[in-house]
Amino acid sequence: xxxxxxxxxxxxxxxxxxxxxxxxxxxxxxxxxxxxxxxxxxxxxxxxxxxxxxxxxxxxxxxxxxxxxxxxxxxxxxxxxxxxxxxxxxxxxxxxxxxxxxxxxxxxxxxxxxxxxxxxxxxxxxxxxxxxxxxxxxxxxxxxxxxxxxxxxxxxxxxxxxxxxxxx
Numbered sequence: 001x002x003x004x005x006x007x008x009x010x011x012x013x014x015x016x017x018x019x020x021x022x023x024x025x026x027x028x029x030x031x032x033x034x035x036x037x038x039x040x041x042x043x044x045x046x047x048x049x050x051x052x053x054x055x056x057x058x059x060x061x062x063x064x065x066x067x068x069x070x071x072x073x074x075x076x077x078x079x080x081x082x083x084x085x086x087x088x089x090x091x092x093x094x095x096x097x098x099x100x101x102x103x104x105x106x107x108x109x110x111x112x113x114x115x116x117x118x119x120x121x122x123x124x125x126x127x128x129x130x131x132x133x134x135x136x137x138x139x140x141x142x143x144x145x146x147x148x149x150x151x152x153x154x155x156x157x158x159x160x161x162x163x164x165x166x167x168x
Contacts, residue, residue, distance in 0.1 A: 082167055
């Protein structure tokens, strides 16, 4: 599975993203707004269709009695993560939302502000194909009060996600 380049233990996701975006010819915008962690409410504040929001959720897949894999599942804002599809993809018994503390540690940001970029080697990055049909996607910037609008082509180049049907 793919992860972002230059993995480090740097916890400041916002700074990592702005540095990454600034280092190339990336087409993005910053959108300040009232603090919001709900995808639906944030989409209203950012003034875009809900299906263009990149909803990012850390999922725990039980792959054996004592083994697991963590996945950063990114789906359109108007869809849900298909947990059964993730379990099947990894040959797991089940998939469930990761414990909040684990998700925040792996993502490097608080719940509700998780970005569609995997900076931890413990996270596989899977993106639903339906999010990628738009020219631009929107997501919180590792903060609840600021979001990014990023072209899909730049997102794919930078994040290098695995694309799979993981939404219902």
